[in-house]
Amino acid sequence: MKQPSLARLLLGQIGLENRIFRRSPTAAFFSLIFPLLMLLVFATLFGNDRIGPLGVTAAQFYAPALAVYGAVSTSYWNLSIHMVNSRELGVLKRMRGTPLPTWMFLGGRLASSAWIALLAVLIMMVVGVWLYDVTIYVHTLPAAALTFVVGVACFAALGCLVAALSPNSNATPPIASATLLPLGFISEVFIPPSASAPAWLGTVADFFPLKHFARAFSGAFSPTLHGSGFAWSDAGGTYAILPHLAVMAAWGIGGGLLAVRLFRWEPRPETVG
Amino acid sequence: MAAIVVDKVVKRYGGVTALSGVSLAIAEGEVFALLGPNGAGKTSLVEILEGHRDRDAGTVAVLGMDPATGGRALRERIGIVLQEGGLEGELTVIETVRYTATLFPKARPIEELIALVGLQEKMRARVRTLSGGQRRRLELALGLVGDPDLIFLDEPTTGFDPSARRQAWELVRALRTFGKTILLTTHYMDEAQALADRIAVIAHGRIVAEGTPATLGDRHRRGARVRFRVMTDVSLQDMPPPFAGKIGAWIEAEVKDTTAALHALTGWAVARRVELDGLTVVPPTLEDVYLDLIAEQAA
Ligand SMILES: Nc1ncnc2c1ncn2[C@@H]1O[C@H](COP(=O)(O)OP(=O)(O)O)[C@@H](O)[C@H]1O
Ligand SMILES: [Mg+2]
Numbered sequence: 001m002k003q004p005s006l007a008r009l010l011l012g013q014i015g016l017e018n019r020i021f022r023r024s025p026t027a028a029f030f031s032l033i034f035p036l037l038m039l040l041v042f043a044t045l046f047g048n049d050r051i052g053p054l055g056v057t058a059a060q061f062y063a064p065a066l067a068v069y070g071a072v073s074t075s076y077w078n079l080s081i082h083m084v085n086s087r088e089l090g091v092l093k094r095m096r097g098t099p100l101p102t103w104m105f106l107g108g109r110l111a112s113s114a115w116i117a118l119l120a121v122l123i124m125m126v127v128g129v130w131l132y133d134v135t136i137y138v139h140t141l142p143a144a145a146l147t148f149v150v151g152v153a154c155f156a157a158l159g160c161l162v163a164a165l166s167p168n169s170n171a172t173p174p175i176a177s178a179t180l181l182p183l184g185f186i187s188e189v190f191i192p193p194s195a196s197a198p199a200w201l202g203t204v205a206d207f208f209p210l211k212h213f214a215r216a217f218s219g220a221f222s223p224t225l226h227g228s229g230f231a232w233s234d235a236g237g238t239y240a241i242l243p244h245l246a247v248m249a250a251w252g253i254g255g256g257l258l259a260v261r262l263f264r265w266e267p268r269p270e271t272v273g
Numbered sequence: 274m275a276a277i278v279v280d281k282v283v284k285r286y287g288g289v290t291a292l293s294g295v296s297l298a299i300a301e302g303e304v305f306a307l308l309g310p311n312g313a314g315k316t317s318l319v320e321i322l323e324g325h326r327d328r329d330a331g332t333v334a335v336l337g338m339d340p341a342t343g344g345r346a347l348r349e350r351i352g353i354v355l356q357e358g359g360l361e362g363e364l365t366v367i368e369t370v371r372y373t374a375t376l377f378p379k380a381r382p383i384e385e386l387i388a389l390v391g392l393q394e395k396m397r398a399r400v401r402t403l404s405g406g407q408r409r410r411l412e413l414a415l416g417l418v419g420d421p422d423l424i425f426l427d428e429p430t431t432g433f434d435p436s437a438r439r440q441a442w443e444l445v446r447a448l449r450t451f452g453k454t455i456l457l458t459t460h461y462m463d464e465a466q467a468l469a470d471r472i473a474v475i476a477h478g479r480i481v482a483e484g485t486p487a488t489l490g491d492r493h494r495r496g497a498r499v500r501f502r503v504m505t506d507v508s509l510q511d512m513p514p515p516f517a518g519k520i521g522a523w524i525e526a527e528v529k530d531t532t533a534a535l536h537a538l539t540g541w542a543v544a545r546r547v548e549l550d551g552l553t554v555v556p557p558t559l560e561d562v563y564l565d566l567i568a569e570q571a572a
Binding site: 002003004008009012016019020023024086089090091093094095096097098099100101266269 | 286323324325344345348349351353355357358359360361362363364368372373375376377378412415419
């Protein structure tokens with residue numbers, strides 16, 4: 001007769017979402033496997049030489065960059081698709097009719113997504129260290145961890161916004177991909193920064209949050225930057241995450257507020273028939 | 274105490290008025306059927322009571338609470354079976370039921386419940402492999418797993434084969450014996466008749482009749498339909514009314530006072546040594562009443 005505690009409800013919801021993830025091969029592939037394949041391809045392609053103006057090995061650049069990509073695939077791409085599928089199947093509506101508080105349902109789903117994003121990052125970094133001698137710097141790990149938290153929160157909020165805006169299940173993967181992949185190419189995720197790239201491309205990328213996630217996270221693994229990362233200015237080769245976190249926070253808060261306003265628990269009536 | 278009180282509820286979707294001033298009261302322990310054709314407003318009303326939709330006017334009390342603000346305290350005491358959907362395909366049947374049980378303060382025994390809805394053989398099957406009827410039975414189990422005091426069933430048996438329907442009926446009857454209040458919607462007359470203590474007929478967003486299956490639409494005051502053949506060669510002109518002057522192989526008429534009309538008819542036949550071949554006296558079915566009511570409303 002005892003009301004289940006909020007902690008138990010939240011853990012139960014996270015466990016359930018993790019189980020659904022384990023049984024969804026597409027989601028698991030794009031979150032965990034695809035970024036690793038990219039690392040193997042790039043490291044093979046560049047022979048783990050020093051690349052670009054950064055002066056680091058291919059793996060030292062790509063492992064953190066692709067870790068960011070894995071985290072964003074999970075919190076933005078998977079989350080928006082899973083959310084819309086649940087809405088179209090009526091799962092969101094049915095869950096809203098149970099005693100599980102709605103914020104707890106969403107919180108459990110977001111926490112599960114963050115947990116899988118963390119796995120994607122850890123797997124990537126472990127493989128990087130193990131196969132390609134990627135160096136980890138202990139003094140920048142707190143900044144990397146904070147960047148991960150802010151980045152995943154930002155992209156999860158934007159994933160919820162895509163879910164709120166997407167008309168149905170068929171539309172969601174193209175919307176999520178079309179907004180993520182092109183940015184990946186200009187945001188120092190798939191391609192290292194290059195001196196020959198036109199400046200306007202950099203300006204466009206600076207506007208969106210992906211480049212800030214990649215810069216702030218990858219900086220923690222750069223042999224040439226110095227400092228712990230908790231700085232506002234990158235003058236003189238200082239590792240500075242705070243300006244990047246500010247941009248991600250702005251996108252996350254703006255996107256999140258809009259998502260809350262537009263969120264729908266039911267499919268559009270037209271699609272019910 | 275009333276489990277549900279609905280007072281002058283109005284629901285509009287843009288220009289469409291789905292409910293125009295619906296009022297009704299459902300007592301605790303009652304099985305109440307909302308009977309009406311597609312588009313009558315059944316789902317709109319039930320989902321307002323479940324807290325899924327807002328109303329444009331009127332007041333509603335569900336277990337003494339307003340469903341718009343009742344929150345967790347209310348949802349712990351109600352079980353909802355939506356008109357369709359709500360299942361995650363990658364979970365198994367037992368996982369789905371077990372998980373839903375953890376959300377409630379008390380739960381029915383899980384395997385017993387799965388057997389009760391006839392899914393024991395599918396217990397470990399993924400939901401996406403179930404047939405439509407099997408999914409529906411799982412949704413039914415999810416509506417019952419929290420051992421709710423009040424259960425909403427929106428078209429619970431639509432799409433069932435006859436044996437699954439009988440099984441679902443048995444389930445509803447079993448719930449009634451536990452003292453549960455049940456509000457079910459249906460467009461099947463036989464279902465309302467078989468299950469409900471009381472029925473409200475809804476058409477075009479209005480309650481057009483309300484009563485027990487026996488009294489609905491003044492059924493007890495309407496006459497019966499009498500039908501027979503006369504194989505002997507006699508004049509039918511002097512038959513008592515309302516049979517006089519009827520022609521055709523079968524003579525058929527609706528009578529107001531059944532006893533008196535039959536007395537007059539059999540008196541006429543005995544006097545002429547005429548056999549009333551295949552004589553039947555059929556009281557109006559709920560279906561007749563229902564179709565009349567719907568037709569009146571449309572006219
Ligand atoms: N979400 C909605 N948006 C717009 N119109 C709706 C919506 N839901 C129901 N309606 C309309 O309201 C009326 C009543 O529908 P509904 O309550 O679903 O009836 P029933 O459950 O009896 O079939 C219908 O005309 C239907 O088209
Ligand atoms: Mg309906």
